[in-house]
Amino acid sequence: MGPVDDEPPRQRFTKVISFFVPGRPVPKQSARFGRGKSWQPKKKVAYKRLIETISRNAWLAAGKPDVPPPYCVRLEFVFAWPKATRKSLRSTVAWRVGRPDLDNLTKMVLDGIHAKIISDDATVTKLILFKKTGPSDQEGVTVTITGMEPDETDDKRL
Numbered sequence: 001m002g003p004v005d006d007e008p009p010r011q012r013f014t015k016v017i018s019f020f021v022p023g024r025p026v027p028k029q030s031a032r033f034g035r036g037k038s039w040q041p042k043k044k045v046a047y048k049r050l051i052e053t054i055s056r057n058a059w060l061a062a063g064k065p066d067v068p069p070p071y072c073v074r075l076e077f078v079f080a081w082p083k084a085t086r087k088s089l090r091s092t093v094a095w096r097v098g099r100p101d102l103d104n105l106t107k108m109v110l111d112g113i114h115a116k117i118i119s120d121d122a123t124v125t126k127l128i129l130f131k132k133t134g135p136s137d138q139e140g141v142t143v144t145i146t147g148m149e150p151d152e153t154d155d156k157r158l
Contacts, residue, residue, distance in 0.1 A: 019058035022140040025077045027104035051112030067147035069123035074144040080136035093134040
């Protein structure tokens with residue numbers, strides 16, 4: 001006998017949520033210590049709150065999807081060309097080599113994503129990361145969060 005025909009097909013999760021955080025991406029850094037306390041610079045705290053607000057709004061706009069872990073997160077960081085760059089290059093996109101470090105940028109975004117979307121960044125099992133330099137109107141980070149099947153190993157879904 002073959003497999004049961006009325007068995008439901010395995011569910012494949014589709015793109016859960018995607019959003020764009022405008023402005024120059026800000027990396028996370030180690031906490032600062034002083035006067036017996038640890039603290040983060042105001043710029044870092046403000047950027048983390050911005051990510052949380054935008055991710056929450058995107059989650060609400062998507063209908064509050066509830067997808068169980070594990071997750072695949074795709075992050076595309078775009079930095080504006082320096083003002084001294086030739087005008088002919090300013091409309092192009094190129095790989096960004098140098099600071100800030102990609103791992104620190106990633107930590108800031110994962111920590112800032114609203115808890116209703118990803119409650120613990122340890123449930124992210126796959127990261128796809130890009131760091132580019134491009135036109136100033138594209139400066140920011142594009143975040144795409146996708147649920148994954150536990151046995152999924154291919155890259156065809158993103």
